[in-house]
Amino acid sequence: MQTGSPEKIFVKGNEAVAMAALEAGCHCYFGYPITPQSDIPEYLSRELPRLGGEFIQAESEIGAINMLLGASAAGVRAMTSSSGPGISLKQEGISYMAGSELPGVIVDVMRAGPGLGGIDASQADYFQATRGGGHGGYRIIVLAPASVQEMYDLTMLAFDLSDIYRMPAMVLADSVIGQMKESVTCGPRPETVLPPKNWVVRGRAAGEPQNVVKSLYLGDGEMEAFHWKMQARYQELADRECRWEEVHTADAELIVTAFGSTSRIAKTAVAMAREAGMKVGLMRPITLFPFPKKAYAALSERCKLFLDVELSTGQMIDDVRLSVARDADVAFYGRPPGAGSLPTPEELFEQIKKNYRAAA
Amino acid sequence: MKQVFTRPESLKDVSTHFCPGCHHGSVHRLVAEALDEFGIRSETIGVASVGCSVFLYGYFDVDVIEAPHGRAPAVATGAKRARPDRIVFTYQGDGDLAAIGMSEIIHAANRGEDITVIFVNNTTYGMTGGQMAPTTLPGQKTSTSPYGRDTSKDGSPFKMAELLSNLDGVAFSARVALNSPKNVLNAKKMIKTAFRYQVEKKGFSFIEALASCPTNWGMNPLDANQRVTDEMIPYFPLGVYKNTANL
Numbered sequence: 044m045q046t047g048s049p050e051k052i053f054v055k056g057n058e059a060v061a062m063a064a065l066e067a068g069c070h071c072y073f074g075y076p077i078t079p080q081s082d083i084p085e086y087l088s089r090e091l092p093r094l095g096g097e098f099i100q101a102e103s104e105i106g107a108i109n110m111l112l113g114a115s116a117a118g119v120r121a122m123t124s125s126s127g128p129g130i131s132l133k134q135e136g137i138s139y140m141a142g143s144e145l146p147g148v149i150v151d152v153m154r155a156g157p158g159l160g161g162i163d164a165s166q167a168d169y170f171q172a173t174r175g176g177g178h179g180g181y182r183i184i185v186l187a188p189a190s191v192q193e194m195y196d197l198t199m200l201a202f203d204l205s206d207i208y209r210m211p212a213m214v215l216a217d218s219v220i221g222q223m224k225e226s227v228t229c230g231p232r233p234e235t236v237l238p239p240k241n242w243v244v245r246g247r248a249a250g251e252p253q254n255v256v257k258s259l260y261l262g263d264g265e266m267e268a269f270h271w272k273m274q275a276r277y278q279e280l281a282d283r284e285c286r287w288e289e290v291h292t293a294d295a296e297l298i299v300t301a302f303g304s305t306s307r308i309a310k311t312a313v314a315m316a317r318e319a320g321m322k323v324g325l326m327r328p329i330t331l332f333p334f335p336k337k338a339y340a341a342l343s344e345r346c347k348l349f350l351d352v353e354l355s356t357g358q359m360i361d362d363v364r365l366s367v368a369r370d371a372d373v374a375f376y377g378r379p380p381g382a383g384s385l386p387t388p389e390e391l392f393e394q395i396k397k398n399y400r401a402a403a
Numbered sequence: 404m405k406q407v408f409t410r411p412e413s414l415k416d417v418s419t420h421f422c423p424g425c426h427h428g429s430v431h432r433l434v435a436e437a438l439d440e441f442g443i444r445s446e447t448i449g450v451a452s453v454g455c456s457v458f459l460y461g462y463f464d465v466d467v468i469e470a471p472h473g474r475a476p477a478v479a480t481g482a483k484r485a486r487p488d489r490i491v492f493t494y495q496g497d498g499d500l501a502a503i504g505m506s507e508i509i510h511a512a513n514r515g516e517d518i519t520v521i522f523v524n525n526t527t528y529g530m531t532g533g534q535m536a537p538t539t540l541p542g543q544k545t546s547t548s549p550y551g552r553d554t555s556k557d558g559s560p561f562k563m564a565e566l567l568s569n570l571d572g573v574a575f576s577a578r579v580a581l582n583s584p585k586n587v588l589n590a591k592k593m594i595k596t597a598f599r600y601q602v603e604k605k606g607f608s609f610i611e612a613l614a615s616c617p618t619n620w621g622m623n624p625l626d627a628n629q630r631v632t633d634e635m636i637p638y639f640p641l642g643v644y645k646n647t648a649n650l
Contacts, residue, residue: 070485071481071484071485073481097484097485099480099484099514101477101510102506102507102509102510103506105474105477105506105507106474106477106480106506106507106510107477109470109471109474109477109478109481109507110477110478110480110481110484111481112468112470112471112474112477112478112481113450113468113470113477113478113479113480113481113482113483113485114481114482114484114485115481116468116478116481116482117448117481117482117485117486117489118485118486119485119486121481121485135471136471136474139470139471143468143469244448244466244467244468244482245448245466245486245489246444246445246446246447246448246465246466246489246490247444247445247447247464247465247466248445249445253460253464253465253466253467254466254467255460255466255467255468255469256467256468256469257451257460257467257468257469258469259457259469
């Protein structure tokens with residue numbers, strides 16, 4: 044299913060996700076309509092069947108995530124997408140997929156909550172995404188795009204990481220990134236070396252071992268051994284796969300940190316601060332799990348003041364505080380999600396000035 | 404000496420955890436015989452559900468996916484769409500299929516997924532200790548209906564074979580029982596027909612098997628068998644409710 048092209052095109056973030064899925068060889072998509080991500084199922088309902096893939100509009104988010112489980116167990120690349128209320132419903136299936144060591148890509152175009160909330164941008168599902176979200180104690184890979192280009196690139200990466208580490212991978216976007224249009228280069232699928240899927244259910248032929256995809260471990264010590272195995276895998280992820288972006292951090296006396304759409308606004312505010320002669324930088328985590336702890340620790344060896352900015356009352360700040368040196372301060376500026384709460388660059392610039400002066 | 408009876412190849416040579424007198428073992432055997440007789444074991448993917456049927460992979464010598472509670476038809480949908488060349492069946496109990504999984508079964512059936520669903524109805528939640536199920540009979544006492552199922556508050560038992568037969572997506576729907584040699588022979592025929600539908604790519608097939616649960620009914624196996632005759636079959640009549648291709 045090659046759809047990659049070197050041409051620049053002008054598309055919505057959600058469409059870029061769908062295009063990346065096709066280029067990544069996603070064979071099955073299962074979804075349920077919910078704003079602000081419905082462009083993804085709409086695009087794939089049109090394009091996937093033409094390329095020989097399967098599109099199903101499921102009866103519910105629960106149906107969709109379990110179809111993803113089944114397709115993944117059968118060995119194909121598959122994806123689902125939703126937003127907060129739907130992602131909550133999918134948590135049961137995500138937990139089972141994590142427990143069954145199944146790959147699979149889940150796109151969460153965050154909207155405001157709790158409950159029905161609203162359709163405006165939010166980053167308040169950071170905890171739900173990075174802490175596992177469902178029952179039992181597990182983590183999934185979480186990637187946070189900040190542009191339409193990254194919606195494409197990180198969706199592609201999510202498929203590879205998910206296959207390599209045999210765990211679900213989530214693209215954690217928000218309605219700003221999902222709905223805005225930018226120019227994007229839809230590059231070809233990278234030639235990643237992937238492990239053979241010798242664990243899939245395929246029909247047990249004579250002489251071949253029986254393959255079982257399951258999460259039930261009743262034997263003495265079995266469940267504990269599973270958890271330690273996954274713990275080691277999470278460490279491997281942290282050692283190899285952390286990704287982040289730094290802007291003007293080399294001489295920074297204050298480092299603003301933010302992910303996703305908020306980091307775009309923060310980047311403008313940082314540029315305003317630089318223009319005003321202030322030594323301010325930006326640290327943007329791209330992988331939220333694994334969280335780039337070592338990168339924060341390294342930055343905090345020199346810079347002792349961080350300003351965490353989120354479209355929530357503060358969730359990622361816990362990870363930032365756990366990562367920086369003990370003598371580094373982490374200030375916070377956040378706005379709970381909802382209509383009208385997206386901060387302006389000027390607003391963030393004011394926060395930068397306030398914290399910068401206080402430190403001086 | 405000529406061997407006249409043996410274990411089907413699709414079943415492993417192990418003893419099961421099922422209680423004495425439970426009909427799960429009989430249903431397992433009949434499904435395994437059908438897989439053997441069509442020669443499709445090496446193409447088959449089973450989908451286990453939650454409850455007494457969860458250990459499907461321990462008894463069937465086929466590849467198995469273990470589904471979350473009630474979600475087997477959605478998991479089977481994903482597997483079949485990913486691998487349309489495989490034979491995919493689910494094996495579910497009454498709580499799994501007709502309570503928590505009602506949405507998944509109705510919609511998989513309505514889409515006409517090319518899968519086979521084996522539904523074991525024993526009017527109770529077996530694994531969790533005999534609670535009221537969506538198929539618990541009116542007046543039946545269980546650990547969560549200690550005064551008997553009150554249909555004015557709990558509703559009436561679902562008749563799944565009839566209910567599903569009303570959907571255009573369903574190609575074959577039948578109810579069978581395992582409580583007599585005659586019924587077992589007929590169940591074998593029906594289960595084989597259900598798989599024939601999938602082998603011949605003729606659409607969604609559904610088998611409801613009335614089964615005993617002596618442990619949770621508080622009966623010995625013979626009395627439990629008799630209860631299937633006296634109480635279950637009158638409420639859940641045996642028969643073929645849909646057979647679109649006349650197989």
